[in-house]
Amino acid sequence: MRRHRLRWWEALPWIAGIVFYFAFPDYLGFGCELLVTILFALSLDLALGYAGIITLGHAAFFGAGAYTVGMLASYNIWTEPITGLLLAALVAGAIGFLSGIVLLRTRGLTLLMLTLCIMALLEQAANMGAAYTGGFDGLPSLPIAPLFGVFDFSALYADTQYLFALAVLFVCFLFVRILVYSPFGQSLTGIRENVSRMHAIGSPVRRRLIVCYTISAALAGVAGGLLAQTTAYVNLAVLGLDRAATVLIVLILGGYGRLYGAFIGAVIYLALEHFLAQVYPTAWQLGLGLMLVVIALFARNGILGLAETLWRRYENRRGPS
Amino acid sequence: MASALQLRGVSAGYGETVVLEDIDLALACGECISVVGRNGVGKTTLLSTVMGHTTLHSGEVTLDGQSLNGMPCFRRALAGIGFVPQEREIFPSLSVRENLGIAARPGAWTHARVFELFPRLAERLDNMGNQLSGGEQQMLSIGRALLTNPTILLMDEPTEGLAPVIVEALTAVLARLAADSALSIILVEQNSRVALNFSPRTVILDKGRIVYDGESAPLRADPDRLAKLIGIVE
Numbered sequence: 001m002r003r004h005r006l007r008w009w010e011a012l013p014w015i016a017g018i019v020f021y022f023a024f025p026d027y028l029g030f031g032c033e034l035l036v037t038i039l040f041a042l043s044l045d046l047a048l049g050y051a052g053i054i055t056l057g058h059a060a061f062f063g064a065g066a067y068t069v070g071m072l073a074s075y076n077i078w079t080e081p082i083t084g085l086l087l088a089a090l091v092a093g094a095i096g097f098l099s100g101i102v103l104l105r106t107r108g109l110t111l112l113m114l115t116l117c118i119m120a121l122l123e124q125a126a127n128m129g130a131a132y133t134g135g136f137d138g139l140p141s142l143p144i145a146p147l148f149g150v151f152d153f154s155a156l157y158a159d160t161q162y163l164f165a166l167a168v169l170f171v172c173f174l175f176v177r178i179l180v181y182s183p184f185g186q187s188l189t190g191i192r193e194n195v196s197r198m199h200a201i202g203s204p205v206r207r208r209l210i211v212c213y214t215i216s217a218a219l220a221g222v223a224g225g226l227l228a229q230t231t232a233y234v235n236l237a238v239l240g241l242d243r244a245a246t247v248l249i250v251l252i253l254g255g256y257g258r259l260y261g262a263f264i265g266a267v268i269y270l271a272l273e274h275f276l277a278q279v280y281p282t283a284w285q286l287g288l289g290l291m292l293v294v295i296a297l298f299a300r301n302g303i304l305g306l307a308e309t310l311w312r313r314y315e316n317r318r319g320p321s
Numbered sequence: 322m323a324s325a326l327q328l329r330g331v332s333a334g335y336g337e338t339v340v341l342e343d344i345d346l347a348l349a350c351g352e353c354i355s356v357v358g359r360n361g362v363g364k365t366t367l368l369s370t371v372m373g374h375t376t377l378h379s380g381e382v383t384l385d386g387q388s389l390n391g392m393p394c395f396r397r398a399l400a401g402i403g404f405v406p407q408e409r410e411i412f413p414s415l416s417v418r419e420n421l422g423i424a425a426r427p428g429a430w431t432h433a434r435v436f437e438l439f440p441r442l443a444e445r446l447d448n449m450g451n452q453l454s455g456g457e458q459q460m461l462s463i464g465r466a467l468l469t470n471p472t473i474l475l476m477d478e479p480t481e482g483l484a485p486v487i488v489e490a491l492t493a494v495l496a497r498l499a500a501d502s503a504l505s506i507i508l509v510e511q512n513s514r515v516a517l518n519f520s521p522r523t524v525i526l527d528k529g530r531i532v533y534d535g536e537s538a539p540l541r542a543d544p545d546r547l548a549k550l551i552g553i554v555e
Binding site (some may be wrong): 183186187189190193194196197198199200201202203204205257 | 395396415424
């Protein structure tokens with residue numbers, strides 16, 4: 001069977017997303033955070049999981065998107081949500097493209113450090129430009145225009161925010177899904193698995209990596225912009241190492257290079273964080289840390305990788321009978 | 322006949338280490354040659370040098386009269402050099418269809434033509450690269466290189482590690498490729514029987530230098546001379 005064909009179970013996350021809306025109306029704010037994290041992890045998956053670009057600074061693009069939406073809204077320059085996200089993608093994508101031209105000449109630890117540097121530079125720039133960005137305090141109470149001029153982004157009820165975030169995630173996911181199964185996406189897999197072979201079949205490796213990094217940055221920008229719109233707030237935390245590390249953990253937890261790893265990882269990470277913070281408010285990170293140790297030791301390809309292995313074993317056992 | 326590929330006074334290796342010394346070799350359009358020699362004499366390095374994977378210390382490599390010196394590997398591939406590596410290097414996470422698809426460029430070699438050459442690949446289209454046997458991987462590696470529509474095909478020990486029955490099948494395929502007048506081929510091969518039967522011209526390498534460049538027929542008729550040239554016997 002061709003891998004890009006839709007399978008029945010691919011509808012499940014979206015059905016779960018709609019069920020969540022009706023089943024947990026009091027948790028739609030949490031739901032928005034979850035959807036934004038999935039989208040952010042998906043953008044990282046494109047760069048790290050498919051193209052093998054090692055980065056610890058993806059929050060740079062998330063923050064660029066968040067500040068684009070935040071500053072445009074805060075100064076009443078642009079408050080329309082859909083085009084606001086397109087502008088966030090444009091700005092983050094431009095930063096991704098320009099930094100990618102320089103960064104993607106390097107590999108390994110050098111690349112890792114340079115991605116960190118870009119993020120730190122942007123964070124510091126946002127801090128120094130406090131007159132425009134709000135500095136440490138950030139930009140609160142962002143006025144976001146009603147969706148289609150009808151549906152308000154209410155501060156009390158997150159109905160519109162949740163459905164909007166779900167729709168944005170769906171569109172972005174479809175785009176990424178089409179991309180990774182296209183010849184371009186397959187060439188990214190080839191680059192990750194054997195870069196010298198890709199050179200030898202005439203693939204312009206660096207150009208493709210830059211394009212991938214730019215698209216990934218733009219998607220991270222959309223995630224950041226979405227966070228600013230759904231919370232009506234943006235501050236320096238969107239550009240911090242914490243956020244970059246968290247999204248990396250989410251992806252590793254779910255399984256990178258698998259599209260749905262972002263979904264699984266984000267759901268488990270945020271649900272566990274939520275649950276552990278209630279049970280152990282002072283030491284909830286200990287539980288997360290322990291789980292990561294277990295994942296690193298016993299499921300190096302994440303939860304989806306483990307599930308795939310177990311399924312294969314089950315099928316092999318069932319096969320001969 | 323005009324030279325498609327030419328190496329003039331080429332010394333090359335890895336970093337400071339020189340493996341090939343003063344190599345002069347010309348390959349005419351549509352010509353096929355076999356390169357034989359013991360392990361470690363520089364056969365793979367010769368192909369790697371044409372692909373631009375080594376450090377060129379002196380000399381010049383030209384393709385259709387145009388210098389390839391300093392040209393990155395992917396541009397050499399786009400210029401018309403196809404490479405079938407010794408390790409096959411199939412992308413394990415991509416299916417057979419995808420392995421072929423990412424290499425394909427417009428030209429005389431189409432998917433249909435590759436499947437005509439390797440019907441087995443058409444049956445395994447949706448299998449992943451890591452689900453193929455050694456022989457199937459070799460077919461895929463050759464098919465993938467052909468779909469780049471090269472004018473020159475470099476093949477590094479395609480029969481290595483394959484079962485005799487697969488080697489026989491592959492030898493028949495090599496003969497069909499050799500009959501294609503649009504394709505020049507350099508076949509590096511440890512199996513001297515396969516190499517000498519493949520092309521009318523053979524090059525023997527020893528210690529990084531060419532010690533024989535001539536017809537294959539006299540070597541086929543005189544195994545002792547072949548053994549001496551290769552350096553198996555004194």
